[in-house]
Amino acid sequence: MNEEKPGMKTLIAEASLALFEQRGFTETSVQDICNELGVTKGTFYYYFDSKETLLMDIHEQYIVTLLEEQKGILEDDNLTYREKVRAVIYMLIRDIEKRGARGRVFFREMRHLNDGRKAKIVPLRNQFRLNIEQLVRAGVEAGAFRSEINPKLAAFALLGIANWSYQWFHPDGELSDREVADAFATILLEGIEPDPRDR
């Protein structure tokens, strides 16, 4: 039993995530989750106090993992500002296949967390954005990015481009995650207009 328990908790979380994505959090009951796995409600409640606890677990794991990955990029002294921007975009798009359902459920169902739980998640979500803002600000100060750039809006632009791809990007489509991330990084860094020398 000791070896099986961690596996079952993960199985419950994964089955729930799929149901939350397909049907929505409200439309999915604990019984639905149990039916999906062929387990009893007793098993569910052994691992999770409630459906809300499970949602909180899913959200927390999602954002904590993203923050850890982001930290690895931001603290890598071998990367330039430009390379860090590219790496953050790539990390967000790379794992859409694996993390897409998690991301979509995160953005859509967060309102179902109670205030206490939101108070724990929202600062983590904001931290991810503020770290990007700080990266852009440092880049502006170092002269790597243009001085008239508003770091706050540049961070929102980066997140908008990357997070929106959760709505449409299919890793088995015509473009790979690397191609999409590269194209987005180029648009964000260089814009879509020709080199000013050619204007």
Place this chain on the structure above:
Amino acid sequence: MNEEKPGMKTLIAEASLALFEQRGFTETSVQDICNELGVTKGTFYYYFDSKETLLMDIHEQYIVTLLEEQKGILEDDNLTYREKVRAVIYMLIRDIEKRGARGRVFFREMRHLNDGRKAKIVPLRNQFRLNIEQLVRAGVEAGAFRSEINPKLAAFALLGIANWSYQWFHPDGELSDREVADAFATILLEGIEPDPRDR
């Protein structure tokens, strides 16, 4: 009565929209909508066959209005490609105060439309995106945008930046809609790196 009927239909749609945004589509009953307005279910069903019909009405009105506005920009011969890109971004951000709830409900609750209704909405939503893609493609062909830009991804980038602002932009905040739209258009058009001549 003749004069009141159109008003009541709009009142029902607006009250429902606010409830759908706050509580979610599933969590809002026809009775909740009627309670909010102090009307009977008979009044509701006089105007809408079902809650789903109402959601369809809200979605259709949202996307049809956006398409009409977009058409006005794209067909304006006085605007350059660059100005059209700016104008499309500005039209999406300008009306967030008025249209924000509609946009958030659109993106979050569309899955509650049945297949027949989705088949009517999805092509309209796609058309809005394809029109932007076509604008960028024409701009690339005319030399206004760089030849290596992928018009499809540039359209997704524009929509990502603009649609994501529905999640965070408050028109009464520190930045006006015009400032945000201008900053986003500049990032998209010119990127965040310095002029290549200075590199």
